[in-house]
Amino acid sequence: MVTIRDIAKAAGVSPMTVSNVLNSHPQVRATTRARVLQTIDELGYRVNVAARNLRRGRTHTIGFAVPELDRPYFGDLATRVVAEAERHGLQVVIEETSASRDNELGALSHSRVRMYDGLILSAVGLGSRDADLLSVDFPMVILGERIFDGPVDHVAMPNIEGAAAAVRHLHEQGCRRVAGVFAGAVADADADVSMSSLRHEGYRRALAELSLPLDASLSISIPKLDLAVALEAVGNSLASGLRFDGIFCSTDYVAIAVIRALSDAGLRVPDDVKVIGFDNSMLSRYLIPSLSTVDTDTALVARTAVELLVARIDGDAAEPVQFVPPFRIVARESTRSAALG
Amino acid sequence: MVTIRDIAKAAGVSPMTVSNVLNSHPQVRATTRARVLQTIDELGYRVNVAARNLRRGRTHTIGFAVPELDRPYFGDLATRVVAEAERHGLQVVIEETSASRDNELGALSHSRVRMYDGLILSAVGLGSRDADLLSVDFPMVILGERIFDGPVDHVAMPNIEGAAAAVRHLHEQGCRRVAGVFAGAVADADADVSMSSLRHEGYRRALAELSLPLDASLSISIPKLDLAVALEAVGNSLASGLRFDGIFCSTDYVAIAVIRALSDAGLRVPDDVKVIGFDNSMLSRYLIPSLSTVDTDTALVARTAVELLVARIDGDAAEPVQFVPPFRIVARESTRSAALG
DNA sequence: CTGAAAGCGCTTACAG
DNA sequence: CTGAAAGCGCTTACAG
Numbered sequence: 037m038v039t040i041r042d043i044a045k046a047a048g049v050s051p052m053t054v055s056n057v058l059n060s061h062p063q064v065r066a067t068t069r070a071r072v073l074q075t076i077d078e079l080g081y082r083v084n085v086a087a088r089n090l091r092r093g094r095t096h097t098i099g100f101a102v103p104e105l106d107r108p109y110f111g112d113l114a115t116r117v118v119a120e121a122e123r124h125g126l127q128v129v130i131e132e133t134s135a136s137r138d139n140e141l142g143a144l145s146h147s148r149v150r151m152y153d154g155l156i157l158s159a160v161g162l163g164s165r166d167a168d169l170l171s172v173d174f175p176m177v178i179l180g181e182r183i184f185d186g187p188v189d190h191v192a193m194p195n196i197e198g199a200a201a202a203v204r205h206l207h208e209q210g211c212r213r214v215a216g217v218f219a220g221a222v223a224d225a226d227a228d229v230s231m232s233s234l235r236h237e238g239y240r241r242a243l244a245e246l247s248l249p250l251d252a253s254l255s256i257s258i259p260k261l262d263l264a265v266a267l268e269a270v271g272n273s274l275a276s277g278l279r280f281d282g283i284f285c286s287t288d289y290v291a292i293a294v295i296r297a298l299s300d301a302g303l304r305v306p307d308d309v310k311v312i313g314f315d316n317s318m319l320s321r322y323l324i325p326s327l328s329t330v331d332t333d334t335a336l337v338a339r340t341a342v343e344l345l346v347a348r349i350d351g352d353a354a355e356p357v358q359f360v361p362p363f364r365i366v367a368r369e370s371t372r373s374a375a376l377g
Numbered sequence: 378m379v380t381i382r383d384i385a386k387a388a389g390v391s392p393m394t395v396s397n398v399l400n401s402h403p404q405v406r407a408t409t410r411a412r413v414l415q416t417i418d419e420l421g422y423r424v425n426v427a428a429r430n431l432r433r434g435r436t437h438t439i440g441f442a443v444p445e446l447d448r449p450y451f452g453d454l455a456t457r458v459v460a461e462a463e464r465h466g467l468q469v470v471i472e473e474t475s476a477s478r479d480n481e482l483g484a485l486s487h488s489r490v491r492m493y494d495g496l497i498l499s500a501v502g503l504g505s506r507d508a509d510l511l512s513v514d515f516p517m518v519i520l521g522e523r524i525f526d527g528p529v530d531h532v533a534m535p536n537i538e539g540a541a542a543a544v545r546h547l548h549e550q551g552c553r554r555v556a557g558v559f560a561g562a563v564a565d566a567d568a569d570v571s572m573s574s575l576r577h578e579g580y581r582r583a584l585a586e587l588s589l590p591l592d593a594s595l596s597i598s599i600p601k602l603d604l605a606v607a608l609e610a611v612g613n614s615l616a617s618g619l620r621f622d623g624i625f626c627s628t629d630y631v632a633i634a635v636i637r638a639l640s641d642a643g644l645r646v647p648d649d650v651k652v653i654g655f656d657n658s659m660l661s662r663y664l665i666p667s668l669s670t671v672d673t674d675t676a677l678v679a680r681t682a683v684e685l686l687v688a689r690i691d692g693d694a695a696e697p698v699q700f701v702p703p704f705r706i707v708a709r710e711s712t713r714s715a716a717l718g
Numbered sequence: 719c720t721g722a723a724a725g726c727g728c729t730t731a732c733a734g
Numbered sequence: 735c736t737g738a739a740a741g742c743g744c745t746t747a748c749a750g
Contacts, residue, residue, distance in 0.1 A: 088745075
């Protein structure tokens with residue numbers, strides 16, 4: 037391997053001058069610089085980043101711990117995080133946590149964390165009771181669903197408000213019996229404060245406001261926000277006689293399976309049942325019917341998370357920040373009422 | 378920051394004994410080990426990975442340069458690469474290249490490459506003429522579409538064969554006038570050997586074999602495999618009078634927009650036009666109609682790429698390997714013929 | 719404008 | 735079973 041010393045010897049200068057050239061320090065004579073650069077080119081030298089990192093104490097790498105990269109929402113998010121990080125000269129290591137608490141803690145406490153300048157943790161397995169575990173000694177931003185009064189910056193989602201607005205939209209479009217699909221044990225009032233339980237809370241609040249029925253059976257609970265699981269759960273509910281004229285889906289992704297289940301049961305969307313999702317994933321407007329949804333500005337979420345993290349990396353010691361992006365309802369075919377059709 | 382020396386001092390041993398404990402070397406007395414571990418715990422020590430990397434000459438990190446992470450196929454692929462890499466104790470840094478040749482070369486030549494033990498490059502911008510640029514001095518696996526006789530391992534895709542099989546499937550289902558959607562200047566015989574041009578080649582070969590018409594107008598060319606672009610292109614083609622009873626789409630992703638464009642033009646899938654995609658993305662079976670497609674075993678692609686790379690990292694100096702996964706046609710509703718319906 | 723020297727935190731033959 | 739010492743390749747005050 038060619039090192040800085042080899043270049044120095046070949047160019048007839050000291051290693052430090054080579055270093056100065058590499059780091060574009062101005063106090064190097066033009067002719068010296070040219071000679072060094074040519075030698076670098078000839079010998080095919082490339083800086084050893086591990087050595088530079090050790091010396092500088094920075095890796096210019098951040099971690100992004102994400103539940104499941106193959107869910108479109110997180111694919112979008114990862115894309116935007118990588119792009120934003122690049123604008124700040126940072127690389128991104130993706131760690132998949134499979135939405136498990138253990139893996140999320142692993143992303144935190146695992147020794148390799150020390151290779152990152154900071155961590156963006158999209159927490160879905162951790163709960164409020166884990167707040168004290170988040171007092172880490174490196175820059176971190178929590179991203180996602182849970183409500184913490186934790187010791188770190190947090191980019192949260194408008195879960196309750198967004199879900200409530202989605203239900204109100206269904207009501208405006210004429211729905212009078214509104215179901216919902218949620219992950220986890222949402223029926224349990226003591227349930228952990230997960231994304232789905234927050235969206236379920238918004239769903240229930242809106243139903244109460246609107247004086248719509250709130251049968252427990254209308255809350256379809258699935259163990260995981262997975263297409264196959266959602267298809268089966270909604271199919272079973274319909275087969276066992278459950279009826280509704282509107283349904284709120286915790287994610288656009290799940291909504292695709294829900295629409296399929298409705299179709300398989302002979303129900304038409306939106307004529308028989310109106311469907312709304314959450315996330316405004318890129319596909320949603322191309323589906324048939326196009327999918328109404330809650331847009332939460334993924335780009336803004338990614339940008340804010342990276343900017344908060346960069347500020348902490350640069351030594352910002354202010355109080356932890358909590359940021360919730362705005363949202364808007366995107367009305368498409370899946371909730372269109374016949375009167376407007 | 379707590380270092381190994383702090384631990385050594387506090388535990389009354391030498392730094393090297395601490396190192397031995399950290400690395401689970403057996404030749405440390407149990408009582409000494411216990412004392413060191415306790416001190417590590419008390420002082421909150423974590424290994425400095427940059428220093429360890431420098432010393433060991435390994436970072437246990439590989440790069441994965443991918444065109445666009447928000448395209449479902451690459452989201453799937455990234456998920457599987459990350460999972461496979463983890464099985465080998467490797468982390469993955471994702472670099473997005475935006476499918477540009479410059480960024481792909483950047484992933485290669487950029488100095489930061491030196492931080493990786495190896496690189497998996499999903500090349501879509503590079504062409505055969507760039508083969509000599511791939512003679513790099515670190516382990517690399519090219520993944521994806523192009524045909525190289527390059528100096529590196531290559532996991533290719535059955536682009537020509539898969540596309541041809543898709544067209545034959547359309548023919549078997551009764552199609553007699555088959556269009557296709559491709560990215561780039563596919564009409565040009567000198568076109569670069571891109572994924573789309575290879576799939577176009579397969580499309581043309583199958584049409585020729587089957588004695589089906591091969592009008593240039595049936596090859597719908599779009600600048601980019603993007604939903605909005607595909608929607609508009611197919612919409613324009615239909616508006617200008619183009620008619621066909623089957624269409625091969627270069628990816629499942631694009632097929633979603635194509636089905637939407639057909640629907641917007643009042644054409645029913647599969648009754649009026651049958652549609653087949655490529656990739657077997659996870660969504661495909663849940664769409665309405667469910668999407669017929671070419672499955673190329675993404676899991677196998679990811680596993681093979683990581684295994685080849687790991688072998689190179691471990692010093693394997695054998696001749697470059699080329700691997701093409703098998704494929705199969707997955708027939709779903711979007712190509713169902715009335716007779717079978 | 720250039721260089722000698724120290725040191726980032728760790729690991730590894732080598733010696734005892 | 736444990737330690738003293740060298741060194742991975744780089745950067746950075748400091749001196750000239």
